[in-house]
Structure formats: structure tokens, C-alpha cells
Amino acid sequence: MIHQYFEESRSKWVKILVGISIAFILCFILNISLGSVLIPIQDIFSFLTGGETSKESWSLILSNFRIPKALTAIFVGSALGISGLQMQTLFRNPLAGPYILGISSGAGLGVALVIFLGFYFGGFLSITGIGRSWLLVVSAGLGSFLVLLVIAVVAARIKDSVSLLIIGLMFGTASGALVSILQFFSQAENIQAYVLWSFGNLGSLSWKELGVFIPVLTIGLIASVMLSKHLNALLLGENYARSLGLNIRKTRLLIIVNTSILAGTVTAFCGPIAFFGVAMPHLTRMLFNTSNHLLLTPVLILFGATLMLLFDSISQLPGFGATLPINAVTSLIGAPFVIYLLIRKKNLGYSFNA
Amino acid sequence: MSLLNTKSLSIGYRKGSESRILQKDINLLLNEGEIVSLMGQNGVGKTTFIKTLAGLLEPINGSVHYGDKDLKEITPSELARKMSLVLTEKPFNFNITPIELISISRHPYSNWIGVLSQQDKRIIEWALEETHLNYIANRKLYELSDGQLQKVMIARALAQETDLIILDEPAAHLDLNNKIEVMLLLKKIARQGKSILISTHDLQVSTQLSDRLLLFNFNEEAKEGVPEDLILNGTIQKSLYLDQYGYDMISGTINIDQSGKTVKISGTSEVKFWVTMALKRKGFVISEKKALLEVICKGMNDLEVVEGGEKNTAESIAELLFKLNTH
Numbered sequence: 304m305i306h307q308y309f310e311e312s313r314s315k316w317v318k319i320l321v322g323i324s325i326a327f328i329l330c331f332i333l334n335i336s337l338g339s340v341l342i343p344i345q346d347i348f349s350f351l352t353g354g355e356t357s358k359e360s361w362s363l364i365l366s367n368f369r370i371p372k373a374l375t376a377i378f379v380g381s382a383l384g385i386s387g388l389q390m391q392t393l394f395r396n397p398l399a400g401p402y403i404l405g406i407s408s409g410a411g412l413g414v415a416l417v418i419f420l421g422f423y424f425g426g427f428l429s430i431t432g433i434g435r436s437w438l439l440v441v442s443a444g445l446g447s448f449l450v451l452l453v454i455a456v457v458a459a460r461i462k463d464s465v466s467l468l469i470i471g472l473m474f475g476t477a478s479g480a481l482v483s484i485l486q487f488f489s490q491a492e493n494i495q496a497y498v499l500w501s502f503g504n505l506g507s508l509s510w511k512e513l514g515v516f517i518p519v520l521t522i523g524l525i526a527s528v529m530l531s532k533h534l535n536a537l538l539l540g541e542n543y544a545r546s547l548g549l550n551i552r553k554t555r556l557l558i559i560v561n562t563s564i565l566a567g568t569v570t571a572f573c574g575p576i577a578f579f580g581v582a583m584p585h586l587t588r589m590l591f592n593t594s595n596h597l598l599l600t601p602v603l604i605l606f607g608a609t610l611m612l613l614f615d616s617i618s619q620l621p622g623f624g625a626t627l628p629i630n631a632v633t634s635l636i637g638a639p640f641v642i643y644l645l646i647r648k649k650n651l652g653y654s655f656n657a
Numbered sequence: 658m659s660l661l662n663t664k665s666l667s668i669g670y671r672k673g674s675e676s677r678i679l680q681k682d683i684n685l686l687l688n689e690g691e692i693v694s695l696m697g698q699n700g701v702g703k704t705t706f707i708k709t710l711a712g713l714l715e716p717i718n719g720s721v722h723y724g725d726k727d728l729k730e731i732t733p734s735e736l737a738r739k740m741s742l743v744l745t746e747k748p749f750n751f752n753i754t755p756i757e758l759i760s761i762s763r764h765p766y767s768n769w770i771g772v773l774s775q776q777d778k779r780i781i782e783w784a785l786e787e788t789h790l791n792y793i794a795n796r797k798l799y800e801l802s803d804g805q806l807q808k809v810m811i812a813r814a815l816a817q818e819t820d821l822i823i824l825d826e827p828a829a830h831l832d833l834n835n836k837i838e839v840m841l842l843l844k845k846i847a848r849q850g851k852s853i854l855i856s857t858h859d860l861q862v863s864t865q866l867s868d869r870l871l872l873f874n875f876n877e878e879a880k881e882g883v884p885e886d887l888i889l890n891g892t893i894q895k896s897l898y899l900d901q902y903g904y905d906m907i908s909g910t911i912n913i914d915q916s917g918k919t920v921k922i923s924g925t926s927e928v929k930f931w932v933t934m935a936l937k938r939k940g941f942v943i944s945e946k947k948a949l950l951e952v953i954c955k956g957m958n959d960l961e962v963v964e965g966g967e968k969n970t971a972e973s974i975a976e977l978l979f980k981l982n983t984h
Contacts (some may be wrong), residue, residue: 304793305782308756309773395749532771536760538750542713547817548737548765594752597771653751653799 310635316587316598319591323605330612334376335369337619343596371513372506373612378520379505379573380611381604382565384587387580388603389562392534392544393555393594394468397655400581401566404471404559406447407575410567411501413446414439418497419485426641436507441589447567450474451560458556464541467555503574505615516572523565530558531596533550538594578634579614582641583607585651589644594654660821660852661687661710661726661740666707667718668702673807676717679705683719685871687821687852694863694884695856697873698897703856704745706873707825710854711742723821737765741817743810743824751799755809758798759784762817778783784816787842803823803830815846822846824853826863840866864888872896917941926955934959937975939981952977 327496336347342364356362384402394403402408417438454471461467486494508516533554536544541551569576587603588594611633618632645651662757663685669678679702687693695703708714710721710730710949721728723739731739741762748758763777773781779885785791788808793801801809807815807830814822822843828836840862843853863870864884872880872887874896896969932954933943941950953961960971962980971977 304780305756305794306796309778392750424946529769531885532764532767532769535757535771536764538753539748539758539761540746542708542744542746543742543748544709545713545733546711546737546740546742547762548732548734550733588752591751593757594750595757650752653797656749656751 316602320600320605324452326604327609327612330609330616331373331377334612334616335365336576337448337601337616338364338369340364355439357526362613367510368506370512370616371508374517375505375508375573376515376611376615378517379569379576380579380583380607381524381611382520382569382607383576383580383611384583384603384607385524385600386562386565387557387582388584388587388596388599389530389534390580391529391584393539393558394466397585397651397653398581399468400577401488401562401569402475402575402577402580403468404563405450405474405478406563406566407570407577408475408482409446409448409450410443410570411446411482411575413442413444413449413476414500415482415485415497416446417442418493418500419489436512438505438514444567444571444575446478447563447570450478451563451567454559454563455556458559459552462589464555479635501575503576503630505573505629506626508572511598512572516568519568520565523561523568526557527559527565527604528600530554530561534596573629575630576633577630579607579611582633582637583610585641586610586637586644588654589648589651592648592650659686659688661685662722662856662949663710663719663825664722666709666716666721667712668705669717670705671715671717678717680873680879681718683871685881689820689852690847690850692847692853692855692867692870693871695854695871695873696858696863696866696893698875701873701875703873707742707744707823707854707856711740712736712821719853721940722801732766737817737819739819740821740823741814741819743807743814743822743827745825745829747806748798752797753800754795754797755774755785755790755812756781756794758809759813759816762813765817780816780818784812787815787845788812790836804832807831808835808839809843820850821852821854825856826858827855828857828859836862838983849968915940918950919948920942920950920952921946921948922952922954924952925956928954928957928960932974932977934980935978939978950981 332347332351336342336344340361342356342361346361347365350356350362350365356365383401387399390399390401390403391397393399453474454467456469457470459469482497486497533544533549536547536549537554539547545551566580583606584599584603587599587606590596591602593599614627614632614636617636618627618629663683666683666685667678667681668683669680670677683706685693695706697703705714709716712731712733723731723736759769759781760773760777763773763780764771767773767777785794788811790805790808790812793805798806798809807827811824811827814824827839831839836859843855845867847853850940855862855867867884869881870884870887870893872892874880880892880896882892884893919942920936921944922929922936924932932952936952937943949965951963953963955961958972960974960977962969962971962977969980971980
């Protein structure tokens with residue numbers, strides 16, 4: 304009987320994974336086909352299979368702009384989805400997301416300091432090109448790393464996760480306040496530069512930056528697969544998890560560090576991409592009706608990447624003229640979808656004992 | 658051989674430098690194959706004791722030993738192979754199946770991504786069969802009743818394959834059938850050489866199932882012994898403060914109030930028993946001697962009331978109570 308159960312469950316999940324993989328490939332092709340320059344689909348295929356494109360410029364557009372952007376979308380989608388899932392399970396809170404502990408606010412503060420204070424020391428706006436983007440990456444990275452450091456120190460001292468959650472929220476609010484003070488005293492151009500950063504942007508990464516971005520996130524994603532077993536134990540509550548041999552403080556710290564690496568890296572390179580990390584785990588749980596992390600983690604990695612490719616494709620659909628900010632697209636299209644699923648499936652509450 | 662023993666263990670909660678001690682100087686020895694029930698009133702420290710044994714709370718004083726090893730020297734993963742828990746708290750996520758939940762208890766044995774071996778699957782199947790849960794193994798936790806969920810949690814503890822199982826109020830949500838089933842199951846497991854510690858309020862469970870009782874009292878040291886001894890010498894009655902409510906240990910009933918008339922009941926034993934119960938509930942004082950009021954139980958539908966020489970009959974206890982003007 305039980306063998307039949309495991310057999311059925313395996314074939315069901317293999318089917319689901321194959322299904323998402325096909326969707327993933329389709330979204331990838333759709334994503335790199337769209338843009339201000341129309342490239343025929345035959346040329347896309349010929350490029351992907353290592354052949355030539357009819358025009359040489361198309362090859363350049365694909366390899367220098369569209370492929371890096373698609374790769375960015377893939378990793379951003381996976382990383383944000385997974386870190387949202389980890390935070391929601393750790394804090395048993397459906398409203399938690401990758402930024403719940405103040406990582407994006409920390410990054411925002413770092414960026415704000417560079418942009419606004421930079422104005423006084425020679426001017427941030429005068430720096431252009433590669434230098435400017437790395438400056439943003441480093442400042443955002445340092446900001447989120449500092450927040451992570453404080454959270455990790457607090458997490459090692461504090462027993463319950465709810466207090467930690469609230470402390471994270473306080474950090475977020477405090478850094479938000481500092482940012483608004485900085486904004487209050489700064490010039491319009493600087494504020495615009497900051498607002499542009501806060502929109503989120505998937506298209507700014509070059510191959511050089513991807514050389515850092517992809518390996519770091521790959522390590523984070525592998526670590527999250529390794530943490531799935533512990534996240535499952537946490538589904539029973541902390542007392543049961545401990546009786547199963549789980550070292551709660553160590554596990555909590557690992558989860559926080561893992562999430563911070565994933566979300567912090569994304570924020571550093573692409574800005575704060577809100578909503579996706581909160582909504583994605585719910586979407587996956589509802590669509591595939593499970594809370595088993597051994598299944599959710601791989602599904603979410605693949606599904607998050609697929610949806611981010613799709614959202615990014617929508618943000619540059621022909622007819623819009625310009626590319627819409629990715630944050631606006633994920634929220635505008637994602638929110639109604641989540642609401643629809645909540646009303647339709649009615650199974651989300653069970654994941655949070657409600 | 659002793660699986661678990663506590664040495665002058667004090668339990669309670671720490672608040673900064675102060676500590677509130679609930680129980681002092683507990684010396685419990687739990688042997689292989691033994692079932693020990695832990696009893697006491699609400700708030701006396703039963704759950705605290707269980708959490709201390711499980712390493713979820715620090716002892717205030719004294720120590721806990723598994724075999725010859727101090728709990729302090731046992732790593733969490735080592736402890737997970739020695740002791741499993743059934744707590745009163747529920748899992749926080751109900752969107753998993755009993756099989757998935759029980760699979761989690763194989764964590765101490767499975768590899769880093771939690772892949773189940775054939776052996777793990779066999780154990781899960783065994784745990785489901787022992788608890789007769791096969792018919793719901795595939796559902797989601799949110800589709801189960803409280804009693805079914807309780808049995809799933811017991812199956813989970815079984816699948817952890819530990820020599821000691823500690824259960825906090827395992828019979829709380831169970832109906833009579835399931836309670837008996839779980840009791841028999843625990844007995845069977847104990848016979849296979851495992852030790853079981855149960856905290857319970859259920860005298861039926863504790864007296865019929867357990868080899869020994871551990872009684873916690875307020876402001877007094879814990880008492881320990883074979884259930885029957887503790888009943889005969891009045892320790893249970895005293896510990897659980899049953900005396901003040903006139904608890905009758907033999908019939909297992911309480912005397913709610915005894916302000917009514919005195920009545921003598923005679924007749925066939927089973928009918929007499931239930932008529933006695935009904936009249937006691939209505940406040941009559943039952944007497945063995947001759948009384949002004951007498952009820953003669955001739956059969957289930959044939960009850961006779963004699964009051965001051967006047968005879969009356971009743972066909973049911975309801976009618977009897979009506980005629981006695983007690984409704």
C-alpha cells in the first residue's frame with residue numbers, strides 16, 4: 304500500500320516537474336524573442352543551437368543583452384521565491400518574505416548613502432557606466448550584509464522567532480526612516496536616481512557581473528535544497544523539531560544566512576524586487592497543494608524562474624514602447640492571480656494552521 | 658536495565674536569576690518494557706517534567722540520565738534516536754499527509770536531503786498499520802478529526818524507533834474505542850521492550866495500563882508506586898484531591914449532592930446499579946437499611962416504588978424519576 308503511495312506520488316511530481324520545465328523553456332524563448340528589435344524566431348533557434356543569425360547585430364543583441372537579462376530573471380525568480388518560502392516557514396507567517404528581516408531596507412540605506420552623500424563628495428551622478436553599477440552593487444551588498452550581521456547576532460541570543468521577526472521589522476522601519484531623512488535633504492536628481500534603483504531592474508547586469516551573481520546564487524540555491532529537510536521538521540513546531548534532533552538556533556541561523564545571501568545578492572544587483580518573494584511560495588503551495596519542502600523547494604526554484612521570465616517578457620511586450628519597471632509588472636499581474644487562487648482553492652490557511 | 662532515570666531532579670521555569678520550582682527531588686527509574694503514568698492536577702508540572710526529560714527545558718537542579726549518560730552530554734540527534742515525543746501541541750502546518758508527517762520522524766536516520774530508504778518506508782508502513790491509520794494515510798491533516806490526528810502523532814513517535822516514548826495526554830482527544838486501541842498498542846509496544854511514560858488525567862488509563870504511577874502534588878514531594886497500592890492507601894485520592902468531591906474509587910463515580918430523601922434500593926443487580934446511579938445524581942441518599950422510601954427493581958421495565966405503604970410502578974427510569982417528583 305505504502306509503496307503504491309510513494310510510486311504514485313513520485314510519478315505525479317515527475318509529471319509536475321516535467322510540465323514546469325516545458326513552461327520554463329517556452330518562457331525562456333519568449334523572453335529572449337521580445338525586445339525593441341524584432342528578431343525572427345528561426346534566428347533565435349539558430350542562435351540557441353550555436354548557429355549563425357541572419358544579421359550579425361542580432362547575435363550581439365542576444366548574447367550581450369537578452370541572454371544576460373533572461374539569466375538574471377531566472378536566478379532572481381528562483382532566489383526570491385526560495386527565500387520567501389524559507390522565511391514563511393521559519394516564522395510561520397504567511398506575510399513573511401525575503402525582505403521581512405530588513406535586508407532590502409539595509410540595501411536601500413546603503414544605496415541611499417552612496418547616492419545622497421556621494422553628492423557632497425564629488426557627486427554620484429558624475430560617475431557613469433560600469434563604475435556606477437558596481438558602486439551600487441557594493442553599497443547595497445554592504446547595507447544588507449550589515450543588517451544580516453546584526454540579525455544573526457540577535458538570532459543567536461534570542462529564543463523565540465517571533466521576537467526576531469519584530470526586531471527585523473524594526474530594522475526595516477529604522478533604515479526606511481533614515482532614507483527619508485536623506486531624501487529630504489537632497490537634490491531632485493539624486494532622489495530620481497534612488498527611486499530608479501528602488502524600481503528594480505533585471506536588465507542592467509553584464510556578463511562580468513553575472514560572473515559573481517550566478518555562482519553566489521547557485522550556492523545559495525543548493526544550500527536551500529539541503530535545508531529542505533530541516534524546514535519540514537519545523538512544520539511540526541519547534542518542540543517537535545528539537546525532539547527530532549534539530550538544533551533550532553543553528554538551523555535558524557543557517558536559514559537566515561541563506562535567505563540573506565539569496566535576497567541580499569538579488570537586491571544588490573537588481574534593486575528591491577518586492578512582492579514576488581511573498582507571493583511566489585503561496586502561489587506554488589496553492590497550485591500544487593503541498594507544504595512538503597522536499598517537493599516545494601525544487602518546484603519553486605523552477606517555477607519561480609519560469610514566472611519571472613514570464614513577468615519580464617510582459618514588461619517588454621511590443622506596443623509598450625519602453626520596458627515597464629519589473630516591480631510594477633510582478634505586482635499588477637501577480638496580485639490578482641494570488642487573489643483568484645485564494646478564493647478558488649481555499650487551501651492556503653491549512654499551511655498556517657488557520 | 659534502566660532506560661531513563663532522574664536524580665534529585667527539580668523542574669520549573671527560570672526567569673532571569675529567579676526560578677519557579679514546580680516539583681523538587683524527583684527520582685524516577687524507568688525500566689525496559691515498563692509503562693509509567695504521570696498524574697497530577699493541572700499546573701502541577703507534568704508537561705514541564707516531560708519537556709525537561711526531552712531536553713526542551715533545563716533542569717533547575719539535579720540531572721536526567723538516559724542509560725548511564727547524562728542528558729547534558731547527549732547531542733540532540735543522539736537523543737532523537739533514544740526518545741520520541743507526543744505532545745499536546747499540534748503541528749502548525751496542516752497541508753501535508755500523515756505519510757509525509759510520519760516521514761519527518763525518519764529524519765534522524767535519513768540522509769541530508771531526506772530521501773527515504775526502503776527500511777524507512779517499511780517502518781512508516783509498520784507505524785501506520787499498528788495504529789490502524791492506513792485508510793487515512795493519504796489524506797491531508799486538515800481533513801482529519803482531532804482523534805485521528807492524535808493517532809497520527811502517536812504513529813509518528815512509533816516511526817522514530819526509540820526505546821523510550823513519552824506521551825503527554827495521549828488519550829485526550831480519543832473516543833473510547835480509540836482510547837482502548839491506543840492503550841493496547843502501547844501495552845504491545847512495551848512488551849517488545851520499550852519504555853513508555855504517559856502523562857494523563859485518565860484514571861482508567863493509569864490504573865489499567867501502567868505498571869507504576871508517579872503522582873505530582875502541590876507543595877509536597879512526588880509519590881510513586883503500583884496503582885493499586887496507591888489507591889488502597891489513599892495516596893491517589895489525596896494527590897488528586899478527589900476526597901472533597903466524594904469520589905468513589907471503586908465505582909468511579911462522584912456524589913454530586915446528597916440533600917434528598919433516603920432511599921433503599923433492592924432487586925436485580927444491573928438494573929439496581931443504574932437506578933442507584935440515577936437516584937444518586939438526583940441527590941437521594943442511598944441506604945442499605947430499611948427506609949421510608951423503597952425502590953424494588955424487578956426488571957428493566959418493571960420498577961416498583963413503595964412510599965409510606967403506597968405502591969407505584971414505573972416502566973423506565975425516566976418514569977420512576979417523574980413519579981418521585983424529581984424532574
